[in-house]
Amino acid sequence: MEFERHCALIVEQAELLAGHLSEGKDLGTAVPSCPGWNVGQLARHVGGAHREATAIARTGEAPPDDEFRDPTHWYADASECTDEAVPELAGWIVDGARELAEALRTAGPDVPIRMPIDEPTTRFTARRMAHETVMHRADAALALGVAYELDPEVATDGIDEWMELGALPLHFEVHPWMRELLAPGRMLKFAAPEQSWVVDLTGDAIRWRHSAEPAAVTVRGSVTSLLLHLYKRRDEMIEVDGDKDLLEYYRERVSFG
The missing domain is CATH 3.30.1050.10 (SCP2 sterol-binding domain)
Known part of the structure; x- marks a missing residue:
């Protein structure tokens, strides 16, 4: 798959994930495939990863402080998992994905970044974030009991x-x-x-x-x-x-x- 397809896929999968949140509605649902996380925390992790990757696309390096690697301080209390929180979180995820895709397209696929692989560039970031979103969307769908389908080319x-x-x-x-x-x-x-x-x-x-x-x-x-x-x-x-x-x-x- 090409760089542009990966950029588009980040947004596409984020929009589908947001739809799962709206369909399932319960941010407090445990995510068996990510032990210790609920759906709300999973979503915060995805949106945070997108924002971290945006910084990498713009600067070549991850920000020094990252509150999203461990998202357990978000939605840890059942009182936070309200119906009103769902559309806010869903919109936040989509906004972050769109910002990331725009940053990647602006940078282009060949900007060097700092990663422990040979000659890493923003092409790697686009692909990794696309499939990070694909897989965490599966986590949310399976936890919430909603249908999960994936384009065979993407899989x-x-x-x-x-x-x-x-x-x-x-x-x-x-x-x-x-x-x-x-x-x-x-x-x-x-x-x-x-x-x-x-x-x-x-x-x-x-x-x-x-x-x-x-x-x-x-x-x-x-x-x-x-x-x-x-x-x-x-x-x-x-x-x-x-x-x-x-x-x-x-x-x-x-x-x-």
Whole structure:
């Protein structure tokens, strides 16, 4: 997916998230996929992440003080989770997403930023914030019991990003125990009708590729179901053939978002 599509996706997904809040109405609902957070806190986290990313797009660096990484001081009291708070929060989320998309478009896709990856630019920020919003919208929808649908193209790009981030060499520097994943015969396949991904753990690093080759364990489902499975959001709409222990071992050690 291109930079402009990621910018548009940030706003699109924020508007859908705002709609979930208005449909579900209860900001105090617990979010099982983000333990310790309720829907209101989740929404504050998303809007805060957008505003932090806006600062990164404009300056290349995150602001020094960030009150949104841990949003538990918001909507911690049931008295804050009123019907009147829902439209205010929904509007705040959409406003932040639009501001972020505008800042990214103004900067363009090739402005260097400070991130622990090779040659990071605002192109990375746009993609990361798009899929951050995609996934947290799923958190809200699943918690509130409202329908969650995702364009297969977006889900496919989300899995590609997951694979790229999960294979970064810096993981071994930060978490040396992740090297325990590597061993002969350890290959996983995530297969959807549109595309298949193979994670290869047989060498000296985590590698991935688009491939339909055999693997020790194969996970099958729609691209959206596979994305939600990788992010540990929903498991009941996939099928697993082969070494289930390897699958869980991988998901335990390659985890973010």
